[in-house]
Amino acid sequence: MTRYALKVEYHGAGFSGWQRQSDVSSVQGAIEQALSRIEDGPHTIAAAGRTDAGVHALGQVAHADLEKPWDPARLMGALNYHLRPARIAIVDCAQVAPDWHARFSAIERQYLFRLLMRRAPATHEAGLVWQVGHDLDLDAMRAGAQHLIGHHDFTTFRSSICQSASPVKTMDDITIERVQGQSGTEIQFHLRARSFLHNQVRSIVGTLERVGAGAWAPQDVKTALEARNRAACGPVCPPQGLYLTHVVYPDMPWGK
Amino acid sequence: MTRYALKVEYHGAGFSGWQRQSDVSSVQGAIEQALSRIEDGPHTIAAAGRTDAGVHALGQVAHADLEKPWDPARLMGALNYHLRPARIAIVDCAQVAPDWHARFSAIERQYLFRLLMRRAPATHEAGLVWQVGHDLDLDAMRAGAQHLIGHHDFTTFRSSICQSASPVKTMDDITIERVQGQSGTEIQFHLRARSFLHNQVRSIVGTLERVGAGAWAPQDVKTALEARNRAACGPVCPPQGLYLTHVVYPDMPWGK
Numbered sequence: 307m308t309r310y311a312l313k314v315e316y317h318g319a320g321f322s323g324w325q326r327q328s329d330v331s332s333v334q335g336a337i338e339q340a341l342s343r344i345e346d347g348p349h350t351i352a353a354a355g356r357t358d359a360g361v362h363a364l365g366q367v368a369h370a371d372l373e374k375p376w377d378p379a380r381l382m383g384a385l386n387y388h389l390r391p392a393r394i395a396i397v398d399c400a401q402v403a404p405d406w407h408a409r410f411s412a413i414e415r416q417y418l419f420r421l422l423m424r425r426a427p428a429t430h431e432a433g434l435v436w437q438v439g440h441d442l443d444l445d446a447m448r449a450g451a452q453h454l455i456g457h458h459d460f461t462t463f464r465s466s467i468c469q470s471a472s473p474v475k476t477m478d479d480i481t482i483e484r485v486q487g488q489s490g491t492e493i494q495f496h497l498r499a500r501s502f503l504h505n506q507v508r509s510i511v512g513t514l515e516r517v518g519a520g521a522w523a524p525q526d527v528k529t530a531l532e533a534r535n536r537a538a539c540g541p542v543c544p545p546q547g548l549y550l551t552h553v554v555y556p557d558m559p560w561g562k
Numbered sequence: 563m564t565r566y567a568l569k570v571e572y573h574g575a576g577f578s579g580w581q582r583q584s585d586v587s588s589v590q591g592a593i594e595q596a597l598s599r600i601e602d603g604p605h606t607i608a609a610a611g612r613t614d615a616g617v618h619a620l621g622q623v624a625h626a627d628l629e630k631p632w633d634p635a636r637l638m639g640a641l642n643y644h645l646r647p648a649r650i651a652i653v654d655c656a657q658v659a660p661d662w663h664a665r666f667s668a669i670e671r672q673y674l675f676r677l678l679m680r681r682a683p684a685t686h687e688a689g690l691v692w693q694v695g696h697d698l699d700l701d702a703m704r705a706g707a708q709h710l711i712g713h714h715d716f717t718t719f720r721s722s723i724c725q726s727a728s729p730v731k732t733m734d735d736i737t738i739e740r741v742q743g744q745s746g747t748e749i750q751f752h753l754r755a756r757s758f759l760h761n762q763v764r765s766i767v768g769t770l771e772r773v774g775a776g777a778w779a780p781q782d783v784k785t786a787l788e789a790r791n792r793a794a795c796g797p798v799c800p801p802q803g804l805y806l807t808h809v810v811y812p813d814m815p816w817g818k
Contacts, residue, residue, distance in 0.1 A: 315745065317685045362686065364744060386682050395682040397746075426642050426651040429573045430618065434686060488620060489571065490653075 307371045309406060310381060311559035312337070313398035314353075314366040318545060319433050320393065323359045324366070333357075333394055337368065340388035344381075345372050354412045354553040355502070360545035362434070364418075365397075367553040369408040400559035414478070414554035417497045419511045420547045424490040431489050436511075436547035442493055442518030444484055449524035450517040451480040453531060454510060460503055461534040463513070465542075468504035473534075475499060480510070493518070496551075505542055513540030563627045565662060566637060567815035568593070569654035570609075570622040574801060575689050576649065579615045580622070589613075589650055593624065596644035600637075601628050610668045610809040611758070616801030618690070620674075621653075623809040625664040656815035670734070670810035673753045675767045676803045680746040687745050692767075692803035698749055698774030700740055705780035706773040707736040709787060710766060716759055717790040719769070721798075724760035729790075731755060736766070749774070752807075761798055769796030 314337070322330040326338065334351060341349040353368040372381075382399040389395070422428055422435040423442060454463075454477050461473040481496040495511050513530065516522040522540065530538040570593070578586040582594065590607060597605040609624040628637075638655040645651070678684055678691040679698060710719075710733050717729040737752040751767050769786065772778040778796065786794040 315682070315685050317688075364686075382682070390683060393685040393688060395685050397680075397682045424653075426571070426638070426653045427646060429571050429649040429651050430620075430690060432573075432649060 307373060307404065308375050309369055309371050309402050309404050310376070310378065311400050311402045311406065311408065312351075312368045312370060312382075312385070312396050313560065314363055314368055315395045315397050316363050316366070317393035317433075318357065318360045318362040318548075321359065323361070324353055324355070324357045333363075333366075334368075336389060336392050336394055337370075337385070340385045341370055341372070343388040344384050345374055352408050354408050355415055355550050357548075357550055358505070358545055361548045361550070362546075363550040365416075365552040366550050367408045367412070367555075367559075369402065369406065398560045402559050406555075406559075408553075411555050412501075412553050413556060414498060414500055415502060415550065416552040416554070417502070417507045418549040418551045419495040419497075419507060419543070420549070421493040421495070421511070421515065422487070422490060423493060428489060431487070433546050435492065436544050438515065440519060442515065443520065444482060444493070444518070446520070446524050447493075447514045447518040448482050450514050450522070450527040451482060451510075453524070453528040454480060458531055459534050460506060460531070462530050462536060462538045463506050463509040464503040464536065465505035465509075466536055470501075470503050473503060475501065475503060475506070482514075507548060508542045508545065509539050511547075512543035515543060516540045563629060563660065564631050565625055565627050565658050565660050566632070566634065567656050567658045567662065567664065568607075568624045568626060568638075568641070568652050569816065570619060570624055571651045571653050572619050572622070573649035573689075574613065574616045574618040574804075577615065579617065580609055580611070580613045589619075589622075590624075592645060592648045592650055593626075593641070596641045597626055597628070599644040600640050601630055608664050610664050611671055611806050613804075613806055614761075614801055617804045617806070618802075619806040621672075621808040622806050623664045623668070623811075623815075625658065625662065654816045658815050662811075662815075664809075667811050668757075668809050669812060670754060670756055671758060671806065672808040672810070673758070673763045674805040674807045675751040675753075675763060675799070676805070677749040677751070677767070677771070678743070678746060679749060684745060687743070689802050691748065692800050694771065696775055698771065699776065700738060700749070700774070702776070702780050703749075703770045703774040704738050706770050706778070706783040707738060707766075709780070709784040710736060714787060715790050716762060716787070718786050718792060718794045719762050719765040720759040720792065721761035721765075722792055726757075726759050729759060731757065731759060731762070738770075763804060764798045764801065765795050767803075768799035771799060772796045
């Protein structure tokens, strides 16, 4: 058995999420099926983050075990061939140690949330951004986000079906940028943490949008966090603006 | 009758192109149909550039005549409402003089062609870029493009069904940039001219790609141009990387 790490990019639309489920199309299921086309299965792969339906990835990481040794570049090519026409692509591949684990070896996850600020409906970016028709105050959102940095009980910003043993997490960074995109002004939220709770990014971005719109004061984010109560959260924003961009390991399989 | 200029963005997939045709879906037809929802028609609109099937626009310009006077912002909102769910959006709107013409008043057209350099299939950008699996030499493409700048007979770079009275055009600028996009390295071609021949941009980019790949020398572009022969052209590249980005008028309807 040889273990391979796979860096995976996907378009979240059309998938019920990362995790394999019976009778619905999942990213995990599609990759396991592609693996079974190159080596008899069943195959079970593990990923760094179990993304929800509609959520995209630019740098999801998974690992797979294969009997036959493969040149990583050829394995990547073969999987991409069998994945077509699903909007999933293996963009990097490397052999790793048998005890290397895509989920448990990871020490940081990075997410991007793209919000497009404009009234006219998005055409090229439909399904790739969350569209908001009003202006947002960047400074207010940044001030609100500062209350979430560090070690906190994030019960407020956690889905009621979250399976994590503890609601206590450390948020390392939230950077909010204004970016002039092809279709107008985007607000991009970049979040970094060792690990995230279920719906944590979407709960945070949805709450910060309320701050940017002026409906909440930045200080209200602190009050919501300290309430440790799901009901204190702002609206959870939709999934199509969310991207799992990068997973960090002490020893990166592809050296970057 | 009041004339309105419309700045139009659209996703080219799913349309047979700009021009209305019976029995197929066109951008012109969709906008004329939206106009007929707000004022009895028939309506006939004119555009700065008649884009082909699959070609996108970020800044196509059209004009429409309406009996009832409209506030431009409300007209834009009403049209976008009736255009849903087509991937067409009116992104600017202004009242113009009755003799202002989207096509004949235009003094410059600007096109962008996006080429994504990577082997793994595109996921988020599928249908929005032309994907090429090999590296391209930017300097060689720039050297090749220089032969096309200025006043020339572009017969080589013109579709055999082009209806333009003359193959002589002035190419004002071709800028080629390397851009680090979300999904990898893009080569972006920016072309500017008063007007273009049918398939001219795709014929030029397809030829320059051959130069970038090393199959053609930069000097071969000059030889092809001087041949004034369609058969001397390189391969015409696919439409999905092409965007009509901007149309310039002596008096811009929206002041930019």
